[in-house]
Amino acid sequence: MVCLLWEFPQNLLGAIVLGFLRAAGRPVKITCDHERLFIRAPVNVSLGMFIFFSPSRSTAGIDPIMRHEYGHSMQSQLLGPFYLIVVGLPSFFLAAHATWHARKYHRLPKKYLERFPERWAENLGRKASPILQDSARY
Ligand SMILES: [Zn+2]
Numbered sequence: 001m002v003c004l005l006w007e008f009p010q011n012l013l014g015a016i017v018l019g020f021l022r023a024a025g026r027p028v029k030i031t032c033d034h035e036r037l038f039i040r041a042p043v044n045v046s047l048g049m050f051i052f053f054s055p056s057r058s059t060a061g062i063d064p065i066m067r068h069e070y071g072h073s074m075q076s077q078l079l080g081p082f083y084l085i086v087v088g089l090p091s092f093f094l095a096a097h098a099t100w101h102a103r104k105y106h107r108l109p110k111k112y113l114e115r116f117p118e119r120w121a122e123n124l125g126r127k128a129s130p131i132l133q134d135s136a137r138y
Pocket of ligand 1: 068072
């Protein structure tokens with residue numbers, strides 16, 4: 001309950017995104033684990049307890065995209081109502097640039113995961129890997 005209120009702005013956005021995906025008939029598969037909703041969807045974004053991710057093509061170990069988004073979810077837990085400003089905005093603009101770059105050059109920018117807040121999310125996600133082992137099975 002505390003996390004619902006502490007992370008209220010991003011939880012509200014996450015519920016809205018999930019509602020839009022369902023209303024648009026987009027396929028989503030939801031699993032609840034570690035007090036988070038892991039949602040396979042055609043979008044990669046972490047909004048409070050809602051972790052949306054499009055599984056990567058990687059078949060070995062923990063899905064790196066899920067792990068990265070879980071790292072953002074941990075940032076949300078740490079920052080609470082400041083998450084969207086401190087992490088969400090810079091991450092959104094980095095992702096927008098990366099999408100443009102990938103369309104133009106057919107690859108992500110080399111330093112995408114080295115920038116703030118992406119590197120922090122990567123580090124948090126990697127540290128959480130042991131507890132994500134079960135989540136990686138679905
Ligand atoms: Zn990210």
